[in-house]
Amino acid sequence: MQIRKARTADIPAIARLVNSRAEVGDVLPRSLDELYECVRDFFVASDGGAVLGCSSLKVMGEDLAEVRSLVVAPEAQGTGLGRGLVEACVEEAGQLGIRRVFALTAKPVFFERLGFERVARSAFPQKIWKDCFSCRFFESCPEVAVQRMAKDNDGETAEYFQESNATRTE
Numbered sequence: 001m002q003i004r005k006a007r008t009a010d011i012p013a014i015a016r017l018v019n020s021r022a023e024v025g026d027v028l029p030r031s032l033d034e035l036y037e038c039v040r041d042f043f044v045a046s047d048g049g050a051v052l053g054c055s056s057l058k059v060m061g062e063d064l065a066e067v068r069s070l071v072v073a074p075e076a077q078g079t080g081l082g083r084g085l086v087e088a089c090v091e092e093a094g095q096l097g098i099r100r101v102f103a104l105t106a107k108p109v110f111f112e113r114l115g116f117e118r119v120a121r122s123a124f125p126q127k128i129w130k131d132c133f134s135c136r137f138f139e140s141c142p143e144v145a146v147q148r149m150a151k152d153n154d155g156e157t158a159e160y161f162q163e164s165n166a167t168r169t170e
């Protein structure tokens with residue numbers, strides 16, 4: 001199993017993963033056009049053929065980025081892929097010189113396992129106005145904000161990344 005940057009050929013599988021969970025409100029729905037445009041934001045967990053998970057790091061400002069579109073296929077959950085996909089995002093944030101990484105999530109305990117802390121949603125006005133206001137779940141949103149400080153990697157690019165049983169290569 002490998003965690004790597006996404007390629008355009010991965011986008012149809014990413015769309016299927018993300019939109020299957022968007023139906024139940026776990027993540028925001030994403031169109032194919034939108035996904036192709038932000039393919040460089042994405043990581044995938046791949047066993048060589050199938051894409052079994054995805055995550056993306058959306059840069060929101062000089063020192064702020066969001067982990068979004070985090071989904072692991074049901075048959076692959078509980079094997080460390082979710083952790084690996086989030087760690088890949090946090091590591092990339094550090095490479096970009098971004099320390100504050102956040103997510104809006106209905107699964108805060110998962111993120112707390114990965115070292116994130118709960119913070120007030122009002123800490124992220126950019127996010128609220130860009131996406132939340134137009135979301136159909138805005139009025140009854142169950143999500144909480146979580147944040148972790150990334151290690152500043154000073155532009156260094158890791159050649160190898162291992163977390164749990166997931167392996168990432170550039």
Ligand SMILES: CC(C)(COP(=O)(O)OP(=O)(O)OC[C@H]1O[C@@H](n2cnc3c(N)ncnc32)[C@H](O)[C@@H]1OP(=O)(O)O)[C@@H](O)C(=O)NCCC(=O)NCCS
Pocket residue numbers: 021026027070071072073076077078079080081082083084103104105106107109110113
């Ligand atoms: C949430 C999700 C990404 C977790 O992925 P995963 O691959 O099953 O998680 P991992 O196996 O890497 O688990 C890492 C740790 O988190 C814990 N964990 C996993 N899912 C959890 C959950 N729903 N609630 C609390 N803890 C959870 C694991 O027990 C593990 O803890 P440990 O390392 O202390 O033993 C996955 O369940 C998923 O895709 N859910 C549907 C979409 C979704 O809700 N995405 C999040 C949107 S913000």
